[in-house]
Amino acid sequence: MIDQILEGISIALTWQAISMVAVGIFAGITVGAIPGLSGVMATAVLVPFSFFMAPTMGIPFLLGIHKGSLFGGSIPAILINTPGTPPAAATCLDGYPLAQKGEAKSAIQMSLYSSTLGDTFSDLALILAAIPIAALALKFGPTEFFGLLVMGLTVISSVTGTSVPKGVISALLGLLIGAVGLDAITGAERFTFGFDTLQGGIGLVPLLIGLFAISEVMIQVEKKISILSQKPATANLKGGRSLTMGEFKKSRRTILRSAIIGTIVGAIPGTGASIATFIGYGAAKRASKNPEEFGHGSYEGVAAAESANSAVAGADLIPTLTLGIPGGGTAAILMGAFIAQGLRPGPSLFEENGPTMYAIFTLLLIGNPIMLLQGWLLTPFFASIVTIRQALLIPCIILFCVVGSYIFHNNLGDVELALVSGAFGYVLRKLNFPLAPLVIAYIITPMAERSFKQAMLLSDGDYSVFFTKPISLFFIILAAIILVLSVWKQPKVSAE
Amino acid sequence: MRVGTISISVFFVLFSLVGYFYIIPAHIVTSIPIDASTPAVLHPDFFPRYTVVVLGLVSLVLLFSAIKDTSPEIPEPDRASARFRVGVVFVLTYLFIVGLKYFGFTLVAPLYMSVIIFFLGVRDWRYIISMALIFPVALSYSFWYSFSVIFPEGEIFLK
Numbered sequence: 001m002i003d004q005i006l007e008g009i010s011i012a013l014t015w016q017a018i019s020m021v022a023v024g025i026f027a028g029i030t031v032g033a034i035p036g037l038s039g040v041m042a043t044a045v046l047v048p049f050s051f052f053m054a055p056t057m058g059i060p061f062l063l064g065i066h067k068g069s070l071f072g073g074s075i076p077a078i079l080i081n082t083p084g085t086p087p088a089a090a091t092c093l094d095g096y097p098l099a100q101k102g103e104a105k106s107a108i109q110m111s112l113y114s115s116t117l118g119d120t121f122s123d124l125a126l127i128l129a130a131i132p133i134a135a136l137a138l139k140f141g142p143t144e145f146f147g148l149l150v151m152g153l154t155v156i157s158s159v160t161g162t163s164v165p166k167g168v169i170s171a172l173l174g175l176l177i178g179a180v181g182l183d184a185i186t187g188a189e190r191f192t193f194g195f196d197t198l199q200g201g202i203g204l205v206p207l208l209i210g211l212f213a214i215s216e217v218m219i220q221v222e223k224k225i226s227i228l229s230q231k232p233a234t235a236n237l238k239g240g241r242s243l244t245m246g247e248f249k250k251s252r253r254t255i256l257r258s259a260i261i262g263t264i265v266g267a268i269p270g271t272g273a274s275i276a277t278f279i280g281y282g283a284a285k286r287a288s289k290n291p292e293e294f295g296h297g298s299y300e301g302v303a304a305a306e307s308a309n310s311a312v313a314g315a316d317l318i319p320t321l322t323l324g325i326p327g328g329g330t331a332a333i334l335m336g337a338f339i340a341q342g343l344r345p346g347p348s349l350f351e352e353n354g355p356t357m358y359a360i361f362t363l364l365l366i367g368n369p370i371m372l373l374q375g376w377l378l379t380p381f382f383a384s385i386v387t388i389r390q391a392l393l394i395p396c397i398i399l400f401c402v403v404g405s406y407i408f409h410n411n412l413g414d415v416e417l418a419l420v421s422g423a424f425g426y427v428l429r430k431l432n433f434p435l436a437p438l439v440i441a442y443i444i445t446p447m448a449e450r451s452f453k454q455a456m457l458l459s460d461g462d463y464s465v466f467f468t469k470p471i472s473l474f475f476i477i478l479a480a481i482i483l484v485l486s487v488w489k490q491p492k493v494s495a496e
Numbered sequence: 497m498r499v500g501t502i503s504i505s506v507f508f509v510l511f512s513l514v515g516y517f518y519i520i521p522a523h524i525v526t527s528i529p530i531d532a533s534t535p536a537v538l539h540p541d542f543f544p545r546y547t548v549v550v551l552g553l554v555s556l557v558l559l560f561s562a563i564k565d566t567s568p569e570i571p572e573p574d575r576a577s578a579r580f581r582v583g584v585v586f587v588l589t590y591l592f593i594v595g596l597k598y599f600g601f602t603l604v605a606p607l608y609m610s611v612i613i614f615f616l617g618v619r620d621w622r623y624i625i626s627m628a629l630i631f632p633v634a635l636s637y638s639f640w641y642s643f644s645v646i647f648p649e650g651e652i653f654l655k
Contacts, residue, residue, distance in 0.1 A: 052643045165558040169508060172551040176515075179544045188526030188540035191519070214589075221585050221616070222578035229617030391616035392627055395609040398589055402596075403635060407645050415593050423586060431500045449543050456538055 001354070008358025011056050012366065017359070020057040021367045024064020025374055031065070032072020033382045034393065035082040035232070036220045039069025040329040044212035045397070047337050048205050048404040055341040055356055060363035062337055063313075066330050067367055070273060070310045071115035071375065074302070076386045078107045080232050084386075087273035087309035090281040094294065094301030101297055105240030105379070106247070110299050111306045112375035113248060114255045118307035120368045121259035122266060122314035126321075127361050129267075130350070133322040137347035142454035143465050147475035149448045152325035153441055154479035156269050158486035160328075160434040167437050170428065174438035177202050178445025185453050197413055204336045206405045206414045207442065210421020211435050212329065213401045217394055218426045228391040243299070251303035254284045258304045262311025267318045269440075272328040273309040280308025314364065321345050321357075324447060329436040335443055346447070498562055505559035512552030520544055581615075588612060600650025605632035 011017070031042035043065050050058030073085030078095030091111060098107040140148065157167035180191045181201030192198040221228075258280035265276035284304030285294045294301045316327035317334070324346035326332035338345050343353050350357050405418035425435055459465035466472050524541040588611060595604040610628035618624060639645040 049643075163558070163561075165554050165561065168554045169551060169558065172547050172554065175547045176544060176551070179547070183526075183540035185538075186526055186540050188524060190524045190540055190544065192525075193523060218582045218585065221581050225581075225617035229619075389618065389623075391613055391618045392623060394585075394616060395612040396627070396631055398585075398612070399605060399609065399632065399635060402589075402593065403639065403647065406647070407639065407643070410645070412593060412597055412648060415596075416590075419586070419589060419593060426582070427504075431504055445543075452543075453538055 004354035005358045007355040008360075009362050011355060011359035012362035017057050017060060017363055018366060018370075020053065020061040021064045021363050022370050022374070024061040025068035025367055025371050026064075026378075028065035028068020028070075029072035029075075029371075029374060029378075029382055030068075030385055032069035032084045032088075033075040033385045034388060034390075035076045035080070035084050035386065036216075036223075036390065037393075037397070038085045038216065039066055039073070040333065041213045041216045041397075042069055043330050043333045044208040045400050045404050047208060047333055047340075048408045050337055051340055051408065055338075055343055055353075056359045056363070058341060059334070059337060059343075059360050060367065062334055063360070063364055064367050064370075066334070067119055067310070067313050067371060068374075070119070070313055071112060071306070071371060072382065073309075074111040074115070074306055075108060075379075075382050078104055078111065078302075079383060079386050082232070085273075087277050087312070088305070089274065090277045090305035090309075091302055093281070093305075094296070094298045097295070097297035098299070098302070102240055103297070104383075106243040107299070107302055108375075108379055108383075109243040110248070110251065110302045112372065112379075113243070114251070114258070114303040114307040115310040116368050116372045116375075117255050118259040118262055118309075118311035119313050119371070120365070121256075122263045122311040123361075123364045123368065124314075125263045125267075126314040126317050126364070129318050130322050130357075130361075133318065134347045134350050137323055138351070140347065140471065141469075142451040142458065143469050144471040144475070146448060146451040146455055147466060147469075147472035147479075148323060149325065149444055149451065151475040151479040151482075152269050152319065152323065153437070153444065153448075154483050156325075156328075156440050157437045158482055159268075159271060160436050162432060164483070164486045166431075166433045170433045170435065171437035171441040174441025174443075175445050175448075177207070177438070178442040179449075184446060184450055197411075202442075203408070203414055203417060204340065204443075205408045206418035207421050208333050208336060208439065209401050209405050210418040210423075211425035211439060212333070213397065213404075214418060214422025215425030215429055215435075217397050217401070218422065219429060220390060220394060223390070228394070229389060231387045231389055247299050251300050254288070254300045254304045255307040257283060257287065258307035259311045262308035263315040265308075266312030266315030266327065269319050269325055269327045272316065272436075273312040276312050277305045277309040280311075281305045321349055322347065324444065326436075326440050326443065329439065332436060332439040332443055336439075339443070498565055498567075501562040502559060505555045505562060508555035509552055509559065512548050512555065515548040516545065516552070520548065584615060585612065588615075596648045596650075598651050600653055601632065601636060601647035603650065605636075 028039060031037045032039060043062055046065060050062050069085055070087060073083055073088030074091045074095060076082050076084040077088040077091040078099050081092050081096040083089045083092055095107045153171055157171040158164050160167050180198055182199055183190055261280045261283060262276040265271045265279060281304045284300055285291050288300055316331045319325045319327050320331040320335050326335045335345050343349060401418060402415050405415045408414060428435060455465055466476060520541050526540050592604055592608040606628040610624050613624045613627060636647050
């Protein structure tokens, strides 16, 4: 194992790999800084570009986008009171009042430090937790693995979004889309409707780009023409003071607390950074000596929100890499990228691709000081992006979507598929259907089906095998409890 | 939202029925006779069939909960014009994709970009022309240079 770790570190410490992380972080902060564009969308659009790189460059590039966008989202939250990404919503509460007092620069610096520390904490948690969990999951047979997938999918469908039935329907649609193509065991054609191109299934890249990027662009297009075509008014960075060591020291405990909260929340499939940030913010307010300052320009408030949402970046990879169950939308896209690169997330990932995974972990850690450096040096540039006119940006993003769908197979059919997925995703989003369960179900369908069929073969067609093996039974009971609790709690949550 | 939820629930219920009784029997093509499959060797329609059944049931739950929901609808301001903009951008993007096939990226992308930028309210031709020309050319060149990818050149010009 030590040999594999050293090999991984040597793969990671090349200028090409490090520069790809840096490029990813730069792209992530840039996208995060543009209001309305999320890290999920950026990751979906840029996934195909990673296929032209080795896994040890392509995957860290995408992880860099994920990291960078979580910090980048705080910049417009502080400057124009509009979160660049949904997880930065809590940052507006204290970041914008600070900017109004002329302290935008120090607020962004607090956001940068807390994001970097939260992210580093979560990366370390991932590295320490991944291998033991994967080793435990390796002991699972197909029966236990199917139970685990059912439990994972149930959690994601129940927790994501505002309505349990909508989450479940989204997951079921994902299962149906995942069934398109040749059946893995019998080789039968399913839902190909006579099109040869569908024999390989619905392409992952066009589906991701359509659901996450094109649909999001269309949501932006809904804004009024006056908003799309004008520059937003912004607070000025110039003349602001830097963050003092005293202000940072006062927030140390808050940062650590939020990092722990973000890591725990991030590791639970279906939760994500938006939930973590508000839990972290609420906990910081309750524990603070000056809770009355929260909401009126508290550095602790900025630190709490940013540390918590960035701590999700590494933690949501824990279930993705070790169990093959993506924790959310970005994790699902990253899982797709892993699969396309020939790395199959799940218990055997570390056994089969040890050095590559250690290289990726090393680059994850290297990415944090790079983000700090970029934040220090390029904040004025990122702040200037906040005011870009969306009318100029939207066609550029659509062009990226078209190119991204095209280049994977050099096929215009994939671009059409992305557009259709975009229309489908737009309708689902307008009706408040969460998209993450759909994509996650689509990705895990082959694994779930294979595990189920293997379990059936091994038990000679005895369905009770899922209820007689203790681990499988545990997962199924847990799934049922989560589903019942979600349905029971839902009216109260909706009312709130 | 409530009307939308009711409509989509009805759509999914109908889709489940069509899926169960028509799409699955007609579009899952296998050489294994249905009576030859055993519980140990599952037929390829096993998963889709159960998924469609559950989809129908959950859609019914959603339908009834939407009908029972009496909370007031929150009106969306400017809904018709917002939907019109989305529709136009979809149609223009579809035409762009069709245009790519026949006229190629170099010709169609600048045209598409300038139309969209104009449609979204920018009237300064310096912005429109510079963005519409520089971005597609830079994108095309960088892909060719970095990944050796050539964007569609257009069937008309290839003949």
